[in-house]
Amino acid sequence: DADVTQTPRNRITKTGKRIMLECSQTKGHDRMYWYRQDPGLGLQLIYYSFDVKDINKGEISDGYSVSRQAQAKFSLSLESAIPNQTALYFCATSDLQGDNSPLHFGNGTRLTVT
């Protein structure tokens, strides 16, 4: 079983719809992240959380919101989807123990907004 699980794996939605991408982890890590990946660009950080009551904006948070419901769960919402939010979305976790802790990624959610 995957340590970081994202659902759904693929999603096609229409402009203006609200959608939620979910992430759960069994690694026991405190830190969780949402990234998007576009062809030809580096991973871009959307939001991150270091604890259940901690939410921080990343470099491209506009149009997105998150909820850290529990240590193991971190969901990403698009309140009103638009076509330029079509991308591959990754959830990731890391251990609190050190800043050189590597990220552990989920398998991604491919989102298409038509």
Added chain:
Amino acid sequence: GQNIDQPTEMTATEGAIVQINCTYQTSGFNGLFWYQQHAGEAPTFLSYNVLDGLEEKGRFSSFLSRSKGYSYLLLKELQMKDSASYLCAVMDSNYQLIWGAGTKLIIKP
């Protein structure tokens, strides 16, 4: 601004050696990571460098020169399964990761 540069694509032959370069300009430096990403899959951690020099891990080695803002990933005895994208990421002074766009490595028989 902060910037990470990597070649977009490289081609190498099975059994050979390939070096993937990464140059960076960031606000401070707290370490450099290399990740491997197969097409359609999640990135997976390969290496971390924070001090100058070479870190060897099996067929893969990573080198860092902080004064030059430069790193490379060296892959030896290439195998077909090494066909993937290789992502360079630098942790800046705020401990935020800045990512390169990745280098797609194509291995030919």
